[in-house]
Amino acid sequence: MVPYKFYDVKGPNSESNPNVDSSSWVLCTEVQLETILLKNIEIIYNDTVPKLVALGYSEEIAVKAILYNGHCYGANDLATNVLHNSLACLTTGTLDLSESSPAFPDMKKLQEYSLMNLVSLLKEVRPDLSRGDAMWCLLMSNFHVLKAGAIPVPVGNTCPPPPPPLPELENTGWRFAKEGGLGFPLNGLFSDTDMTIRLQRDIEFPKRFDLTPAMKSLLKRNVAMFADGFRANSKQVQPQASEFPRTGSVSKLGSSSASGTAAVLGEQPGDSHNQNDQEDLNSVMSKFLDLNIDDNVEFVPEDDKEEVIVTLVNQIKDLEKQVKERKDWAHEKAIQAAKKLSSDLIELKKFKMEREENKKLPKETGAAEELDNPTMMRLSEMENALRKTSGQMDQATAAVRKLEAEKAEIKAELEASKLSASESVTSCLQVAKREKKCLKKLLTWEKQKVKIHQDISDEKQKILEIQEELAQIKQCAKETEVTRKEELKAKEEALALIEEERRSKEAAEANHKRNLKALRLKIEIDFQRRKDDLLRLEQEISRLKAPARSTTLPTSESEDAEPQRETLAKLLLELDNVKDFSGKEINGDRECIICGKDEVSVIFLPCAHQVMCARCGKEYGKKGKAVCPCCRVPIEERIPIFGACS
Incomplete structure (x- = not known):
């Protein structure tokens, strides 16, 4: 396919990399140009989706609207047309996005269709354009069909222009510069600032390609080594070059010197060297094209690699041409100085002969002396010019030697560049293999990632269920705690009530014991009193019975004894009642406090209380x-x- 060259326009990568010269030209094939356009269209469509989302639509609706009506037709550029057409589909509501099927299955088909339509439309406007020219015009106009129709297509500029011939270089003051290369100022040398800027740009130029770190470091190292050597040589040559004649003096030389210079230049073997470089370039490019990469593997595009190799080879050619031109210039200056020196020597010899003749002639008049003085002055001037010319010739010889040394260094750099290019090809092959392995690992990791995501979702669901159960358990724990506190409070209240009942019972028992003791004491006192009364009454009865035995009693005594008998009968009756009561009291005090039937027969130690029977005590x-x-x-x-009654 015919490569296309972009003149004085921003390349596809110039906006993303500010280090790239916007006026540099790029070589690419029609397939590579189509790839660049598809990538740009993909970026435009991908940027349209967030714009629609920012207007309040969901991402799914935005994608469906683009697939329905996101075509490229309109009076503006592609991005504006796609946005307006998609918004028209969403605002008018002509299509039901939820039911009807889209016109394209995915974005890739839509992008390819848009590119095909833009190319067809541009070829209808300009039938003289080929498909590659149409794509180039679309890229230069940012997919604006009207602007693309007015862009002129460069014809016959598929290769870099050759360097200008020597007369043109002389007329322009040795100022020549190729895009991305180096140039000489009017005095034939670089200034430090200009050289630093250009070399820095050449070192940073490969940054716009997706190169591996190893290739970047190799390219930077090679260019930096050459830049350091060239900068050192230029600093050494610059003080000597200040005495060189300007270009204007070169244009004043005769035809003989020009022909001699042309003869010297004609002896340089440039065509064969350029042919060898082209063969090396073709071999490197063929190795790049032989890279076997699977279709499903995304790798660095081959046009970037080719651009890197082409850029390096062009820089090497430029440097070789510069060395050649500088060497030719030095040879020319040396020839001019030699010719001028020979003419000055002839004239000096002539003046010396005249001087000797004048010395032999007698000094006749003062006028003759006045004539000799200008001759002597001219002779001294010629000697000074001869010394100056000899110094210039020495400087030119030193410059030629330095240029030869630079040429040797550049040849060594060329060999190193060729070696680095082959190493770059080898490293690219190794990187491709590693990338295949990495992609396989990536696919495996993607599967593992999907599985892990599924496991994570399952675990999250389990965590939610466990959290719900934990919340229920916490709620039950709170309720249980409340119930426990209530039960504890009720228990404390019951214990307090029991303690109060126990205390009241103890108080009642103590009161009962006191009452019982008081009653027993009273009973004993009453019993003793009754017993004393009974004893007294028995004594009185016995005393009374003794007089009754007598048969004869006076009447008055019998009348008095009758009330005493009644009193005695009453006392006996009360005594019987008292005996019955005390027996009952004593028997009630000996009954078991639990069953209330049996007599107490168990003593509790250490208190020594006897309140239960044997059966209840067990x-x-x-x-x-x-x-x-x-x-x-x-x-x-x-x-x-045993025997409690005894």
């Missing part, structure tokens, strides 16, 4: 700690007793 305290029911003292030992 059962008491089995369900808990046994305490005495009277004093609430823990029971340590139970002693059964």
Whole structure:
């Protein structure tokens, strides 16, 4: 395919990389040009989606609208046309995006269709354009068909222009510069600032290509080595070059010197060297084209690699041409100086002969002396010019030697560049293999990533379920805690109530014991009093019975004894009642406090209380700690007793 050359326009990568010269030309094939256009169209469509999303539409609706009506027709550029057509589809509501199927299955088909339509439309406007010319015009006009129709297509400029001939270089003051190359100023040398800027631009030029770090470092190292050597040589040559004659003096030379210079230049073998470089370039390009990469593998485009190689080869050619031109210039200056020196020597010899003749002639008049003085002055001037010319010739010889040394260095740099190019091809092949492996690993990792994402979603679902269960458990725990607190409070209240009942019971028991003791004391006192009364009455009865035995009693005594008998009968009746009461009281005090039937027969130690029968004493305290029911003292030992009545 015919390569296309872009003159004085911004290339496709110039906006993304400010280090690239916007006036540089780029060589690319029709397929590579189509690839660049498709990438630009893809960027435009991808940028349209967020613009529609920013207007309030969802991403899915925006993509569907672009697939429905995002065509490239309109009076503006491609980006504006796509945005307006998609908005028209969304605002008018002519299509139901949720039910009807889109016109294109995906964005890639739409992009290819848009490029095909733009090329067809431009070829209808300008039938003389080929497909490659149409694509080039679209790229230069940013996909604006009206502007693309007015862009002139360069004809016959598929290769870089040859360097200008020597007369043109002489007329222009040795100022020649190729895009991306180096140039001489009017005095034949570089200024430090100009040289630094140009060399820095040449070093940074490959940044606009997607190169590997190894290739970038290799290119930078080679160019930096040459730049350092060239800068050092130029600093050494610059003080000597200040004494060189300007270009104007070169144009004043005779035809003989020009012909001699042309003869010297004609001896330089430039065509064969250029042919060898072209063969090397073709071999390197063929190695790049032989790279076997799978269709599904995204790799660095071959046009970038070719551009790097072409740029390096062109820079090497430019440097060789510069060395050749400078060497020719030095040879020419040396020839001119030699010719001028020979003419000056002849004239000097002539003047010396005249001087010797004048010395032999007698000095006749003062006028003759006046005539000799200008001759002597001219002779001294010629000697000074001869010395100056000899110095210039020495300087020219030194410059020629330095140029030869530079030529040797440039040849070595050329060999190093060829070697680095072959190493770059090898490294590219290795990188391609590594990239295949990396892509396989990437596919495996993508599968693992999908699986891990699925596992993560499952784990997140489990975490949500566990969190819900945890929330329920926490709620139940809160409710249980509230219930426990309520039960604890009720228990404390019950314990307080039990304690209060126990205290009241103890108080009642103590009161009962006091009352019982008081009652027993009263009973004993009453019993003793009754007993004393009974004894007294029995004594009185016995005393009274003694007089009754007598048969004869006076009447008055019998009348007095009748009330005494009634009183005695009443006392006996009360005594019987008292006996019955005391027996009952004593029997009630000996009954078991639990069953209330049997007599108490168990003593609790250490309190020594006797309040239970043997049967109840065995059962008491089995369900808990046994305490005495009277004093609430823990029971340590139970002693059964027999014969409590005795």
